[in-house]
Amino acid sequence: MTLTRDFFKIGPARLFVHFVVLVIVIVWLIPTLGIFISALRDKDQLVVSGWWTAFAGSSRTVAVRLGQPDQQKQEGAVYVISGNVLEGQQGRSIRAFGTRVQQPSAYKAGETADLGDGVSLTISDDGNYRYMKNAAFGPDDGGRRVYVSVATPPEFTLQNYKTVLTGEGIGQSFINSLTVTIPATIIPILIAAFAAYALSWMEFPGRALLIALVVGLIVVPLQMSLIPLLRLYNGIGSLLDAPSKTYPGIWFAHTAFGMPLAIYLLRAYIAGLPKEIIESARVDGASDFEIFTRIVLPLSFPALASFAIFQFLWVWNDLLVAMVFLGTDRDHLVLTGALNALLGSRGGNWEILTASAFVTIVVPLLVFFGLQRYLVRGLLAGSVKGG
Amino acid sequence: MLSQIVSALGVVVVAVFACSGYFYFSNKILDWSLPVKDGDIHSAARNLNRRAMIRPWLFIGPALFLLVVYLVYPVVATLILSFYDRSGEKFVGFANYQWALTDREFRQSIFNNILWLAVVPAACTFFGLVIAVMTDRIWWGNIAKSIVFMPMAISFVGASVIWKFIYEYRGGNDVQIGLLNSIVQLFGGTPQVWISVPFWNNFFLMIILIWIQTGFAMVILSAALRGIPEETIEAAVIDGANGWQIFWRIMVPQVWGTIAVVWTTITILVLKVFDIVLTITNGQWNTMVLANLMFNWLFRGGGDSGRSAVIALIIMLAVTPIMVWNVRRANRELGGH
DSSP, X not given: OHHHHHHHHSHHHHHHHHHHHHHHHHHHHHHHHHHHHHHHBOHHHHTTSOGGGGGGOEEEEEEEEOOXXXXXXXXXXXXXXXXXXXXXXXXXXXXXXXXXXXXXXSEETTOEEEEETTEXXXXXXXXXXXXXXXXXXXXXXXXXXXXXXXXXXXXXXXXXXXXXXXXXXXXXXXXXHHHHHHHHHHXXXXXXXXXXXXXXXXXXXXXXXXXXXXXXXXXOOHHHHHHHHHHHHHHHHHHHTSOSOOHHHHHXXXXXXXXXXXXXXHHHHHHTSOHHHHHHHHHTTOOHHHIIIIIIHHHTHHHHHHHHHHHHHHHHHOOHHHHHHTOSSGXXXXXXXXXXXXXXXXXXXXXXXXXXXXXXXXXXXXXXXXXXXXXXXXXXXXXXXXX | OHHHHHHHHHHHHHHHHHHHHHHHHHHHHHHHHSXXXXXXXXXXXXXXXXXXXXXXXXXXXXXXHHHIIXXXXXXXXXXXXXXXXXXXXXXXXXXXXXXXXXXXXXXXXXXXXXXXXXXXXXXXXXXXXXHHHHHTTSTTHHHHHHHHHGGGGSOHHHHHHHHHHHHOOOOTTOOOOSHHHHHHHHTTOOXXXXXXXXXXXXXXXXXXXXXXXXXXXXXXXXXXHHTSOHHHHHHHHHTTOOHHHIIIIIIHHHTXXXXXXXXXXXXXHHHTOOHHHHHHTTTTTTTOOHXXXXXXXXXXXXXXXXXXXXXXXXXXXXXHHHHHHHHHHHHHHHHTO
């Protein structure tokens, strides 16, 4: 190993590798970072500045009204209405102001704007303004509208999460996703493990054919199953006079769709267990049921864990099966379905979308980072073996 | 809400007990109904044989039932339904297939699917291989791998939201809050509604899948690269091969089998791509793909199971060569067992 290591360690080539990998990592991370930061931003700031400026603060233009003529004071030859456009909003400052909507930043803060007819206006950066006229302000001069560009410090808030969890139904969908995922992850394991054991260690006619069938079924597209199963579910539903879109219905669907890969992965592992252990147990008079539950099942834990993670990620992230077998009404919507619905109804409200997206992906991400080892092992067993 | 979770957990407990109960009691009943302890030696031997014949089917039974009902039967049923009308009641011969050949949307979907097939598996495998080779050479390679691998855990819908935010376009004089348009503006370009640019919008959708799947290719190929005997590479180094030559002449040929596995796995995934197109364009602006067209016909105007079935069959047809290859590979493995 040392020779090749050294070969790649030579000077600029190694630096180049470091640099390229760094660029790749940044490119891969930025999209997720974008929604993570955006979900925490104040929703008014989010629409006026890119998320990458979140830590630099932002400025936005707001319309304010100046004071009424009855507040005017005479200072020598001029009459002045004064006050503060920020009105106690702390930590903000004025960058610029203007009197016309087309040019809201015509004057810098602190400048004196000559508005004609002997009228002038100054707004300083702390928000204090002086509105001056060389004659008394008449009743028509009251409450003049001006535009100010307000610099806002970065604001981070959990409000968006509060909104989506309670107001947008994401909280309910989270529960629905858990309701779908937990049984649909655990039920297939046991069924597949028994089948995998039989296909590895029991002799019976048609075994090779069944293994070939399982391997073939791994790649059968889900689309092939949708139409007949939808008809079957509707048929059973009307026969029993019950709704056809139910949680048990989707549990069975996910269990069945995960079954070929489950049997394949578990069989590869269980068939690889040492022959001596199983045969000596047989000689001692243990039945197949005992061998399976006492010896094979405990030994297969890593493979079971690998498959469980796969199935969990697949079920949690699934949209198609949920839409077809559980439906899209609000009470049954899973997280992916809810997010899809929000994309339609809240297309431009990125504070809602980003926060919802984060709620959707946070559980799989935790599972991923916590159990990455098992996931990698499962992937390798699934595709490299014999490849 | 809490009661829903409790009932879900309750279901798990019930299901586990029901499964264990089925396996336990079916085995017990088998042993009880075919006794081997008492009676004469001949019937005991016969019963023992019968037990050995029946027991595997008890073990496989539930799995086989699910496979047949949810996968085998539907394949046959879809094939039959493709010859029937929209409600699946009247036989129409090849009418649905004829419709498909002349339908503009169907042709568009076929074209787009071919485009996806040409780009995504190749891009994922290439990036995966390059990243695997590079991360294996640096001390923080595992962290880099984790980050590239991470999108695998994100749902297609979640990834679509993430990328839609990057492609976001704001009209008028509004500040561009989408990263892509902001970068375009920085270099003096004009912001665009990227997802509606004809033809090229397909590529903006593909990028999402490439972002998700490159990690998968990387993990598998990285393991295969580690399996290359060190002597081979050392010999090449001694002979004066440079990094480029080692990559193309030594590493790539050695992991050729794995590249094929990765390529086919991603190919199957691409043929089934649905969520990304649904959430970002829903097939508008000429981005329709087969899986989405099939889904649309399943429900469009009350649903047309015949046309939907034809589209599903086309996807199945495209997967079949890979299926045959996989089965043959598995059989070879078993033969050498």
